[in-house]
Amino acid sequence: MRRGNRIWSWIVMIIGILYFFLPLLATFIFSLKAKLGVLSFQAYANVFHDPAFVYNFSYSVLWAISTIVVGILLFVPTAYLIRLRVPKLRSAVEFITLLPFVIPAIVFVFGLVRTFSHPPLLIVNSPALLIAGYTVLSMPYMYRSIDTGLRSIDVRTLTEAAQSLGAGWGSILFDIILPNIRVAILSGAFLSFAIVIGEYILAQYLAKPAFAPYMAYQIQQKAYEPAAMAIISFALTWAAMGIIALVGRGNGQAQVGGGH
């Protein structure tokens, strides 16, 4: 009985891994076939030599970093104050942060366009609207990471200890709260990074340079290069995850202990 279960769980796991990795492997192998008859990194060289790739990818990185900065500035104080002052609102806020999962991006982007394309809110062409939109899309990851980080420290007592030592809100946030949820913020940031780099709909409909629309366009033009791009973006995402894991391990000890 037990052994049967064991075998089944192995089978399910292997199927899962194959399901996930086979297409990736196929894409990778395909991306190496740009030169007839031999495996080569020619497609990758082509990608990196294309100024349009560099242009679009750089913009995506810029959007991602802006989104992360805005997200941190917006969500750290919000999550902190909700934990400190209105813990009753936590479940409501949690629900709100999940809305981007429920509302299709296409609906969201048309909402943005309709709302912000008439005076006095004529900002549909501003990069700010794109970044604001990305901040919303990354909210489930960013906000929840931060909130989880805050749960691991005794926010209220640490705040009061700092206050009794004379600290104001700025000092409390920068000296006490931020350093203690650094790992959580980092993991939220990398997830946001991955989301923004791979995001297509917002960039496309708000007509901004970005990696995903560029790649979609390339798919119609070329064969091997888009495959190489897919692998590159995967590699970047995985590298980001790896960094989270490393940083998380390095600071794991500093996270526990202290007030509880």
Add this chain to the structure above:
Amino acid sequence: MTHLTLSNICKQFAGTTAVEDFNLEVEKGEFVSFLGPSGCGKTTTLRMIAGFEVPTTGKVTIDDTDITYQAPNQRNVGMVFQAYALFPNMTVAQNIGYGLRIRKESKTAIKERVTEMLALIHLEKKGNSYPHQLSGGQQQRVALARALAIRPQVLLLDEPLSALDAKIRVSLRAEIRAIQKKLGITAIYVTHDQEEALSISDRIVVMYEGRIEQVGTPFEIYNFPQTAFVASFVGTLNTAPAEVVDPAKHLLKIDGVQLESAEMLEDKHAGDKVTIAIRPERFNFIAQERKANILDCQIENITFLGSVVRIQLLIGSNRFYMDTFNNPFLELPKIGDKAQITCSREAVLVLKA
């Protein structure tokens, strides 16, 4: 000179009254404990001194300055929490120096003060450790040093030893008291542990259901509890319903047994119902002829508690405890024996209703 004053403090939370009509004057350098069961309003009162809560009515002053509505970070009050609340991202030295850094003191001044504080708590070698590398007792000493580093006007401690085990609790409370005396700092100490309060304080404020029951020195609180609550909460105390027989002669009656007290009963009349209280250690077996307070009793149980022997006995229908010092030559009655015990007039306390 009065240093810290709480006048007519009331604090209501939606629907419940946490603290009611709290009045207290604390002298400079005094060590005052708030003692009472959980939920009686000790922490709330302390938090109003720290500025984390604002009284519904009433006034808090330090050195005649009204600080009732001052923000916590504008006050100069040190606070030690039950959960230590050290900043996990900072070393011990950084924790201790944090308040001075906020006050923009020079690096050398901070370093000097931190060194001084580390010596005070005997953790000279731990300056570069992180809180999670220290034991609970060490962490709480660092928290104490951090609160003291800013030279606060008042030091507040909210059950600082509750999270520690018994041995460390006893040694650390002596250390806290020694440091407080050395610095001459005014301290308010919250605890629900009567032994802690008795051993550490200049004065104790006994609280019950948001009200002050009694304020006094440990000696007064233990020997002359004024209310039934204080009597039952502090130490072991025998209490029994009694009836006034003759107020002029201080005569009372419990369950038909006559007792003489030393208390003034002039506001009482014959037949009034009162509650009397007697500490177990005030009873003796009768060794010589006595005229008053001869109590016939029956031995119900005998328990050895180390240095004392606790004897449970019945006087009439009232159960009492009697403590006597343990020694190898003690001649104890046996369970079920009838015996006569006595106590002095001064031992018979009459509690306020």
